[in-house]
Amino acid sequence: MKKILLVIFLLTVPNLYSQWFARSGMGLNVTNISSLRDYLNDNVAPSNNQVAAFNSAIEFSGEIGYEVKESLQIALDLSYEISSFNYFLTANYFELTYEFLMPSIMAYHLVKGEGYIFRFGGGVGPRFTSVDEKGLVSNRVINYKSSGVGFLLRADGSTKLSQFFYANIGGDIRY
Numbered sequence: 001m002k003k004i005l006l007v008i009f010l011l012t013v014p015n016l017y018s019q020w021f022a023r024s025g026m027g028l029n030v031t032n033i034s035s036l037r038d039y040l041n042d043n044v045a046p047s048n049n050q051v052a053a054f055n056s057a058i059e060f061s062g063e064i065g066y067e068v069k070e071s072l073q074i075a076l077d078l079s080y081e082i083s084s085f086n087y088f089l090t091a092n093y094f095e096l097t098y099e100f101l102m103p104s105i106m107a108y109h110l111v112k113g114e115g116y117i118f119r120f121g122g123g124v125g126p127r128f129t130s131v132d133e134k135g136l137v138s139n140r141v142i143n144y145k146s147s148g149v150g151f152l153l154r155a156d157g158s159t160k161l162s163q164f165f166y167a168n169i170g171g172d173i174r175y
Helices: 002-015 033-041
Strands: 020-031 055-069 072-088 093-113 116-134 141-160 166-174
Touching: 020 072, 033 093, 033 166, 072 116, 093 141
Parallel strands: none
Antiparallel strands: 020 055, 055 072, 072 093, 093 116, 116 141, 141 166
16 A cells, blocks of 8 residues: 555656755844743842843754745744853852754745745744753753744745855744
């Protein structure tokens, strides 16, 4: 049965409209993690150095997609975000570093023209978090891990720079 399905799949794929898409990137994120902000402000941050509502983080990402038809693309996205907070306390040094690993299955609506592509879509996937905390109770590193489900909305545009090379600018909202 598996062999029959594989043969049917291989015979029908050449008849489908297909186009592969790959993207990699690095950028700065503006994040709002209210529970982390409240924890740091209540337990660590001095009153003259409170954590703001929005903070920056660095993100590395990659995506590979496949156009199922002219205006529909499915893709696998993998993003990794990291940030840290550091405080020099009276007799101690405090550091908190967090990392998010965020894979997502995406679906996009495509708008294409001569030399450009706009993509609008969303996705869902598991989220993995790791937090390292050092210095509040002792100098040893305490590690916390968590996982869950996350959602992603994204819009981006690519403009052609050469025959096979595009510049990509976009934004996303994650929950």
